[in-house]
Amino acid sequence: MPTRTPSALWAQQFRRTPESKATLQHQIRQMLVAAILDGQLPPDSALPSSRELADQLGVARNTVVLAYQMLVEEGYLLSRERSGHFVNPEMLQGLHGLTARQPEPGTDLAQGGETPARPAWQSRIVRPPSAQRNIVKPANWQNYAYPFIYGQFDQSLFPTNDWRECCMKALSIMEIRNWAPDLIERDDESLIQQIRTRVLPRRGVFAMPEEIIITNGCQQALYLVADLLCGKRTTVGFENPGYPDARNIFVNRNAHLLELPVDAEGIDPQRLADSLARCDYVYVTPSHQCPTTATMPIERRRALLELAQRHDFVIIEDDYESENTFSGTPHPALKSLDTADRVIYVGSLSKTFAPGLRLGYVVGPQELIRELRALRRLMVRHPVAYIQRAFATFLALGHHDALLRRLAHAYKERAQALMAALDAHLPEVRYVPVTGGASCWVEGPPWLDAARLADDAREAGILIEPGGVFFADEAERSPWFRMGFSAIKLEKIEPGVRALAQVVRQQQPA
Structure with a gap:
C-alpha cells in the first residue's frame, strides 16, 4: 500500500526566498524533484493533494496543480484517478539499484579482507595540467x-532582449530541424556565412566556407591547432610577456618555446630576425598584444610576413579582442596582408558579448581546416548547434554591430x-x-x-x-x-x- 509523506516535510523543505527570480511553480517542482532524487520519497509514495500542499506552502492551489502536471509529463510522478499523485517507481529504479550496489564505507572488497590497491594517479598523469601557471x-x-x-562582462551592457529574441527564433519548429540533429563534423551554415560576410570583412579578411571552422572559444581553437601541428621537434616563437593559456597549450603539446621580447609595438621582427628564423610557428597577438595591449604597426606586420616567407614558418594570429577598438574601425588583421597562407587566424565571437557562450573560430587553408574538423570530431564533434544558430541570427539582425x-x-x-x-x-x-x-x-x-x-x-x-x-x-x-x-x-x-x-x-x- 502506498505510503503518504508527512505534511511537516513540505513546510520544512520549501523555502520561499523573495530575492529568488524563479517562479513559485518552478520552486515547488525543484523541491519535489530534489526530494525524489535524494531518496526522501520512496517509490510509489503518495503526495499530498494539491489543495493540502497549497495550504501547507501558502501558495495558490493552481500553482501546485501545474507543478504536479509538469512532473507527471516528465515522468517523476504518476497520476491515478481518484487516488492522487504518486512517485513513479520506474524513475527511481535505476537510481536506487545503483545506490544499493555501492559498498559501505570501510568495506573490504578483496578476498581475505585485504584493502584493494588503488591506482597511483600521480605517477600515471604524465604532465599534470593543474601544476601550470594560470591566471x-x-x-x-x-x-x-x-x-x-x-x-568578464557587465550585466548592464548585455543585450538581454536582443539575445532572447534570437534564442526564441532558434527554438521555432523550422529552426529546430536545423540544429537538433548531430552535425558530426559540420558547423551551422548560417553562422559560417555570417562570419564570412559580416565579421571577417571588418578585419580585411575574406575566406570561403571550407576555410572556416567554429570552436568552443579561442581556447579550443588554439588547442586544436597546437595538437595538430606541434610535437617534440617543433619550435614556437612566443611573445614575452604573453598569454599564459596559450603558453601552457604549446608546452602541453611538447613544443619548444622560443621567447620573443615585446616592446611598445609588440614584437620587433627586424631585431628578432635570427630568432624567428629558427621557428616553425610564431604565435602573436598583433591587434592588442596580451597583456600589454600594444598594437603592432603595419610596417612590423609586413616585416613579419616577409620573414615567414623567407624562413618558411607559419604565423598563428590570435585576434581575441579585435572588435574592441574605440575608433569604431578595427585594425586590419595580419591575416588580411597574407597572400601565401602563412597565417592561421584565430578569432572570438563571444569575448565582447558573453564569454560564457564560448564561441570562436579558425580561418586557414582548406586542407588545414579539414584536418581540424576531423580532430575536433574526436573531442566534441562540434560546438553546440543551438548556440551557433542563435548567434547567427544575432549577427544577421544587426544586434552584434x-x-x-x-x-x-x-x-x-x-x-x-x-x-x-x-x-x-x-x-x-x-x-x-x-x-x-x-x-x-x-x-x-x-x-x-x-x-x-x-x-x-x-x-x-x-x-x-x-x-x-x-x-x-x-x-x-x-x-x-x-x-x-x-x-x-x-x-x-x-x-x-x-x-x-x-x-x-x-x-x-x-
Whole structure:
C-alpha cells in the first residue's frame, strides 16, 4: 500500500526566498524533484493533494496543480484517478539499484579482507595540467566592490532582449530541424556565412566556407591547432610577456618555446630576425598584444610576413579582442596582408558579448581546416548547434554591430576614467595608454610586489591581476599588473583606484 509523506516535510523543505527570480511553480517542482532524487520519497509514495500542499506552502492551489502536471509529463510522478499523485517507481529504479550496489564505507572488497590497491594517479598523469601557471580569478568576483578583472562582462551592457529574441527564433519548429540533429563534423551554415560576410570583412579578411571552422572559444581553437601541428621537434616563437593559456597549450603539446621580447609595438621582427628564423610557428597577438595591449604597426606586420616567407614558418594570429577598438574601425588583421597562407587566424565571437557562450573560430587553408574538423570530431564533434544558430541570427539582425558600438563607447569612457584615476592617485606607476580592448597594463615602482598587492587588495574588496604569470620567468617582473574594466561600473573606477593606492602605499619602503 502506498505510503503518504508527512505534511511537516513540505513546510520544512520549501523555502520561499523573495530575492529568488524563479517562479513559485518552478520552486515547488525543484523541491519535489530534489526530494525524489535524494531518496526522501520512496517509490510509489503518495503526495499530498494539491489543495493540502497549497495550504501547507501558502501558495495558490493552481500553482501546485501545474507543478504536479509538469512532473507527471516528465515522468517523476504518476497520476491515478481518484487516488492522487504518486512517485513513479520506474524513475527511481535505476537510481536506487545503483545506490544499493555501492559498498559501505570501510568495506573490504578483496578476498581475505585485504584493502584493494588503488591506482597511483600521480605517477600515471604524465604532465599534470593543474601544476601550470594560470591566471586566477575568484569565482565570486561579482561580490567584490571593485572588480578590475579582464574577460568578464557587465550585466548592464548585455543585450538581454536582443539575445532572447534570437534564442526564441532558434527554438521555432523550422529552426529546430536545423540544429537538433548531430552535425558530426559540420558547423551551422548560417553562422559560417555570417562570419564570412559580416565579421571577417571588418578585419580585411575574406575566406570561403571550407576555410572556416567554429570552436568552443579561442581556447579550443588554439588547442586544436597546437595538437595538430606541434610535437617534440617543433619550435614556437612566443611573445614575452604573453598569454599564459596559450603558453601552457604549446608546452602541453611538447613544443619548444622560443621567447620573443615585446616592446611598445609588440614584437620587433627586424631585431628578432635570427630568432624567428629558427621557428616553425610564431604565435602573436598583433591587434592588442596580451597583456600589454600594444598594437603592432603595419610596417612590423609586413616585416613579419616577409620573414615567414623567407624562413618558411607559419604565423598563428590570435585576434581575441579585435572588435574592441574605440575608433569604431578595427585594425586590419595580419591575416588580411597574407597572400601565401602563412597565417592561421584565430578569432572570438563571444569575448565582447558573453564569454560564457564560448564561441570562436579558425580561418586557414582548406586542407588545414579539414584536418581540424576531423580532430575536433574526436573531442566534441562540434560546438553546440543551438548556440551557433542563435548567434547567427544575432549577427544577421544587426544586434552584434549595435552591441559593438555601445561597448566601444562604454569602454572608452571607462578607459579614460581609469587612466585619469591612475594619474591622480597613483602617479608613481606607469601604464600603456589604452586605445582599445578592455584592460590596462600597469608597471608599479621597482619595490612593488604585484602578487602581494593583489592579495592585499582582495582583502580590501579590490580585484587586480598580478602580471608575473604572463612572463616566461615569473620572478623577474613582479611590479607589473593588469587592470580590466569590462566588468566594473564607470562610477566605481575612481574610488576603486583611490582605494588601491592606499594598499600600494602600505608596501612602500620607509
